[in-house]
Amino acid sequence: xxxxxxxxxxxxxxxxxxxxxxxxxxxxxxxxxxxxxxxxxxxxxxxxxxxxxxxxxxxxxxxxxxxxxxxxxxxxxxxxxxxxxxxxxxxxxxxxxxxxxxxxxxxxxxxxxxxxxxxxxxxxxxxxxxxxxxxxxxxxxxxxxxxxxxxxxxxxxxxxxxxxxxxxxxxxxxxxxxxxxxxxxxxxxxxxxxxxxxxxxxxxxxxxxxxxxxxxxxxxxxxxxxxxxxxxxxxxxxxxxxxxxxxxxxxxxxxxxxxxxxxxxxxxxxxxxxxxxxxxxxxxxxxxxxxxxxxxxxxxxxxxxxxxxxxxxxxxxxxxxxxxxxxxxxxxxxxxxxxxxxxxxxxxxxxxxxxxxxxxxxxxxxxxxxxxxxxxxxxxxxxxxxxxxxxxxxxxxxxxxxxxxxxxxxxxxxxxxxxxxxxxxxxxxxxxxxxxxxxxxxxxxx
Amino acid sequence: xxxxxxxxxxxxxxxxxxxxxxxxxxxxxxxxxxxxxxxxxxxxxxxxxxxxxxxxxxxxxxxxxxxxxxxxxxxxxxxxxxxxxxxxxxxxxxxxxxxxxxxxxxxxxxxxxxxxxxxxxxxxxxxxxxxxxxxxxxxxxxxxxxxxxxx
Numbered sequence: 001x002x003x004x005x006x007x008x009x010x011x012x013x014x015x016x017x018x019x020x021x022x023x024x025x026x027x028x029x030x031x032x033x034x035x036x037x038x039x040x041x042x043x044x045x046x047x048x049x050x051x052x053x054x055x056x057x058x059x060x061x062x063x064x065x066x067x068x069x070x071x072x073x074x075x076x077x078x079x080x081x082x083x084x085x086x087x088x089x090x091x092x093x094x095x096x097x098x099x100x101x102x103x104x105x106x107x108x109x110x111x112x113x114x115x116x117x118x119x120x121x122x123x124x125x126x127x128x129x130x131x132x133x134x135x136x137x138x139x140x141x142x143x144x145x146x147x148x149x150x151x152x153x154x155x156x157x158x159x160x161x162x163x164x165x166x167x168x169x170x171x172x173x174x175x176x177x178x179x180x181x182x183x184x185x186x187x188x189x190x191x192x193x194x195x196x197x198x199x200x201x202x203x204x205x206x207x208x209x210x211x212x213x214x215x216x217x218x219x220x221x222x223x224x225x226x227x228x229x230x231x232x233x234x235x236x237x238x239x240x241x242x243x244x245x246x247x248x249x250x251x252x253x254x255x256x257x258x259x260x261x262x263x264x265x266x267x268x269x270x271x272x273x274x275x276x277x278x279x280x281x282x283x284x285x286x287x288x289x290x291x292x293x294x295x296x297x298x299x300x301x302x303x304x305x306x307x308x309x310x311x312x313x314x315x316x317x318x319x320x321x322x323x324x325x326x327x328x329x330x331x332x333x334x335x336x337x338x339x340x341x342x343x344x345x346x347x348x349x350x351x352x353x354x355x356x357x358x359x360x361x362x363x364x365x366x367x368x369x370x371x372x373x374x375x376x377x378x379x380x381x382x383x384x385x386x387x388x389x390x391x392x393x394x395x396x397x398x399x400x401x402x403x404x405x406x407x408x409x410x411x412x413x414x415x416x417x418x419x420x421x422x423x424x425x426x427x428x429x430x431x432x433x434x435x436x437x438x439x440x441x442x443x444x445x446x
Numbered sequence: 447x448x449x450x451x452x453x454x455x456x457x458x459x460x461x462x463x464x465x466x467x468x469x470x471x472x473x474x475x476x477x478x479x480x481x482x483x484x485x486x487x488x489x490x491x492x493x494x495x496x497x498x499x500x501x502x503x504x505x506x507x508x509x510x511x512x513x514x515x516x517x518x519x520x521x522x523x524x525x526x527x528x529x530x531x532x533x534x535x536x537x538x539x540x541x542x543x544x545x546x547x548x549x550x551x552x553x554x555x556x557x558x559x560x561x562x563x564x565x566x567x568x569x570x571x572x573x574x575x576x577x578x579x580x581x582x583x584x585x586x587x588x589x590x591x592x593x594x595x596x597x
Contacts, residue, residue, distance in 0.1 A: 281501060283538040304560050309505055312567030313538055316506030326560070 001025065001358070004061050004091070006052030006082045007073035008035045011097055011123055011350045015070055018351050020045045027061045053081040055089065064090040070354060072097040080115060087116025095119045095357055097350070099237065109410075119357050123346035126353050128241030130344050131323055135228070135296055139369025141245070142376045143207065143404065146366070146428045150412040151405055152213045153181070154250075155205040158198055159221045170194035177414040178208030178216035179404060181430050182370045189373040191400035191432060205370065207404050207430070209414050227252045231291050233280050233310055234300035235262045238325055238346065242300060243273045254289070256280040281310045292317040300325045362444045363436050366428075376404075377429040377436065381421060381443040393417035398438040401431025447561045448596050449547075449569070450589070453524045456481045458585040461530040462546070470533070471495060471512050474525040474548040483523035483550075490518030490550045504537025509570045511563060513549035515556065522551045522558040528579070528588060545570075545579045569595055 001024045005016045008030035016039060020026040026045040029052040030036050036047035050057035052073065063069070069086040071079035076098045083094035096117050098104050104122045106112045112120065133141050140153040158165060164172055169180060169192055180192040184203040190196055198204065198220075208216050228251050232239055235257040246253050254274045257263045263277040278285045280297075291297065297314040299307035304326045311322040325344050356364075363379040381387060387395050392403065392415055405428040406415050421427065429439060457477055464470045471494050479487040493514030497503070504510040525548045532542035547566050551559035569575050569592070578591035 279501070281538060283502075283536070283540060286538050304556070305563060308560060308563055308567065309503070309511070312563075312570070313505040315567075315571060316509075317539055 001067040002062060002065055003027070004029065004058070004063060004066050004069045004086070006030075006069065006071040006079070007097075008032070008039055008047075009072060009074060010347045012070065012072035013039055014347050015072065015351050015354050016045055017043055018355070029057060029061055051078075053078050053085055055085055058082070058086055058089060066091040068093045068095065068358060070095045070097070072350075074099075076100055076103045080117060083118075084116040087118075093118050093358075095121055095354060097121045097123070099124070101237070101240070121350060121353055121357075122237075122241075123350035123353075124237035125241045126349040127238050127325060127344045127346040128245050130349050131238075131242055131298060131300075131325070132245035133367075134323065135230070135246070135251075135321075136248075137369050138367040139374065139376050142366035143428060146378065146407065146426075147405060147412045149247075150210055151207065151414070152210050152248075153205065153207045154213075154217070155203055156217070156221050158200055158202045158204055160200045162200070162221060163219050164198045165200050167198060168194065169196045169198070172219070174219065175208070175212045175215045176416060177212045178206065179402065179414055181205040181207050181402075181404065182374050184370060189370045191374055191402075191430070193400055207414065209412075226250070228296065229294040230254070230296045230298065231256065231280055231289070231294045232298045232300060233307075234302070234325075235259065235266070236300055236302050239300045240266065240269065242298065243270045247272050254294075256285075281306075281313055286317065292319060294319055296321045296323065298323040298325075363439055365436065368433060372433065374430060375433045375435070377431065377439060379427050379429060379439055379443055381423075381425065381427065382445050383423050384445045385421075385443050386445065387421055387443060388423055389420055391417065392419050392421070395421075395442075397429075397442070398431060398435045401429055401435060401439070404428050404430045447558065447565055449524060449562065449565055450593050450596060452522055452558075452562065453526060453589070453592070454481060454483075455585065455589050457483065457523075457525040458589050459525075459527045460582060460585045460588050462527040465529060465533055467498075467533070467535055468495065470527065470529065470546060471498065471548060474512075474527055474546065475550070477525045477527075478519075478523050478548075478550065483525075484519050486516070486518040488518070489516045490514065492516065493518065494548065494550065502536040502538065504535035504543050505567070506537060506539045506541070507570065507576065508532060508537075508541055508544045509566070510535040510537065510543045510546045511549065511566055512546065513551070513559070513563065515551045515553045515559065517553065519550050519552055521555065522549065522562060524549055524562065526588065526592070528582060545576075565596075 003024050003026045005012045005028045008028050016026050016028050020043050029048045033049045040047045048061050063086050069091045071082040079096045083096045107120045143153045182205045183190045230253045233256045260277045263275050267275045280291050297319045299310040307324040311324045315322045366376045368375045407426040464473045475491040478484050484490050493516035494512050497514045503512045527546050532544040535543035575595040582588040
């Protein structure tokens with residue numbers, strides 16, 4: 001594949017390194033000859049000094065025969081422009097790195113397409129999701145990320161005396177836009193179908209549109225969920241995304257920031273989070289805010305050293321799980337051994353995501369859950385797929401698989417039996433592991 | 447990384463002569479300087495004291511890791527000491543400190559610095575290591591304890 005990487009910074013340099021090692025034909029553009037020399041000396045790739053948004057520079061880099069342009073300079077606007085120019089000049093696919101929340105929210109909109117941007121990449125956002133996945137079930141995060149706030153997924157025990165106990169799923173009427181995904185009874189996991197019966201003490205996983213969710217939940221459980229207490233230290237973009245990724249009733253999140261004005265700004269943006277302008281590693285604050293009693297402590301300042309010390313300290317003071325973000329990916333592998341439970345690097349996460357984006361076919365697996373029995377698939381039916389225009393009751397899905405959600409433009413919903421799949425939809429399917437081929441036969445017609 | 451790859455036996459002192467926070471940091475920097483680990487003793491000390499001012503490095507359970515980055519050394523240098531009796535280090539948990547690990551690094555090489563901090567934090571989470579440190583009566587004992595628990 002011919003790849004142009006615009007910007008040889010942390011993300012760009014690392015991406016170039018990984019892609020050229022994978023045998024791709026990589027050209028890197030940067031304004032700094034020195035930075036390019038450092039890359040070119042150690043890697044087998046072509047380098048070019050110049051403005052990556054300039055047409056002549058892109059042409060010299062071979063944009064007409066380019067399969068993929070990755071724009072990763074420090075400036076969002078330059079990246080967006082580079083993608084736009086490259087796309088117009090013939091680049092097949094563009095990936096744009098952005099820092100600002102506002103630019104990232106272009107993701108999936110027609111505006112992004114008009115600009116020639118195929119994918120937007122925000123490493124801070126990716127790291128936040130990676131952290132959230134260690135605290136929450138990855139399958140749930142995959143679904144909620146797919147739903148962009150319009151869907152929820154939760155796992156909880158069935159209470160004694162709940163209205164559903166002893167019933168088969170076919171006898172129950174769940175609220176519209178909610179679905180039962182799995183039932184775990186002892187060590188047996190079942191992907192729910194019409195014959196599935198529900199017993200007291202079973203663990204059920206429920207999916208639904210946010211507004212209907214509580215009504216469905218009440219049929220299974222009267223209990224309120226146990227809250228997980230999370231303390232986050234830092235005011236970086238990662239911290240903000242992390243707060244968003246942890247927006248759920250089961251989390252009680254406190255964010256510690258250093259500056260009062262930033263605290264005020266964030267209080268407006270993050271209504272579900274308690275924001276304090278205090279240093280959680282300060283002994284008075286640590287004691288007053290009972291940080292030793294939180295379930296999870298996460299350090300995401302832009303200072304590696306501070307993050308590590310804060311985590312070491314929290315661990316010493318009794319916090320069960322501590323997580324540090326360390327922007328220098330090179331020594332990331334050390335962390336599982338240092339008593340810091342998890343460590344993350346935005347740079348490494350970004351490159352992982354780029355590889356994932358390159359690999360995108362019509363079907364991809366997003367995550368597994370329920371001990372690896374169930375898998376979450378995202379798929380885009382081809383334009384001539386036979387299933388288009390049929391009511392879902394007439395679509396014969398692979399055994400135990402269901403269409404959990406449909407994304408159409410900006411809207412995401414949980415479909416019922418009367419709904420149809422339209423051209424251009426993206427589907428989220430939950431089913432047994434390893435059914436990609438069956439799904440491909442049904443939804444992807446060449 | 448192993449602490450004992452960097453730490454020299456000559457830079458371990460049990461017990462420390464000083465009993466006060468700033469004096470102890472100065473004593474450990476001087477210990478590094480006496481053994482040729484520093485190129486500029488004053489710069490190294492200034493950086494450690496400045497870092498300590500921002501926030502105590504007493505990170506709990508009796509460990510303190512004063513550290514600083516400066517032009518005062520060419521590579522990571524570590525000095526370790528135990529005060530005669532545990533002393534106040536303004537630690538976050540308010541407990542006295544019985545084990546002090548001082549690090550100095552050049553400003554442009556932060557990788558080993560962070561790794562060393564991480565390694566010390568990890569060691570300190572083992573009860574066995576904390577006990578061995580508490581029982582160490584001499585520099586040899588203390589060095590042996592570190593060596594043994596690093597495995």
